[in-house]
Amino acid sequence: xxxxxxxxxxxxxxxxxxxxxxxxxxxxxxxxxxxxxxxxxxxxxxxxxxxxxxxxxxxxxxxxxxxxxxxxxxxxxxxxxxxxxxxxxxxxxxxxxxxxxxxxxxxxxxxxxxxxxxxxxxxxxxxxxxxxxxxxxxxxxxxxxxx
Numbered sequence: 001x002x003x004x005x006x007x008x009x010x011x012x013x014x015x016x017x018x019x020x021x022x023x024x025x026x027x028x029x030x031x032x033x034x035x036x037x038x039x040x041x042x043x044x045x046x047x048x049x050x051x052x053x054x055x056x057x058x059x060x061x062x063x064x065x066x067x068x069x070x071x072x073x074x075x076x077x078x079x080x081x082x083x084x085x086x087x088x089x090x091x092x093x094x095x096x097x098x099x100x101x102x103x104x105x106x107x108x109x110x111x112x113x114x115x116x117x118x119x120x121x122x123x124x125x126x127x128x129x130x131x132x133x134x135x136x137x138x139x140x141x142x143x144x145x146x147x
Contacts, residue, residue: 026056026068028124029131033057036132040066047111053104055115057131062138065108066131067101067117074101076119114138 022042033040044058045051046065055065071079075098083090101117108115114134118127 025120029127032128059135062135063113064135065113065115070120
């Protein structure tokens, strides 16, 4: 495992098992929003020129991008703990992730989008409520057409 981010085979196996999408917190929020009648895109890149920037949930009409961040990977101030091993690898990586997150939010905002971030430890019902409020405020109302 020399020159690797993993300090052992067990750590490597554990880290590789982490998923980028469909995490438990994300699924819980998606279920609540879907049950409330909201429709959205999952793991979608709404800015065509930046395909790398995929949001967990995207409400295209309202131009709202939702990110549900893992506490370790994104540096939650409440739950982040400094890795005890391989610190020379992890510390710069976690700092770079937080900087990238801030740049992502700024880029979305510069394009007229609302990018909102939540932590994985937040109550899914509270997250769904906040997301629905943001989407409702930003959804354009179209007049009903009568024949």
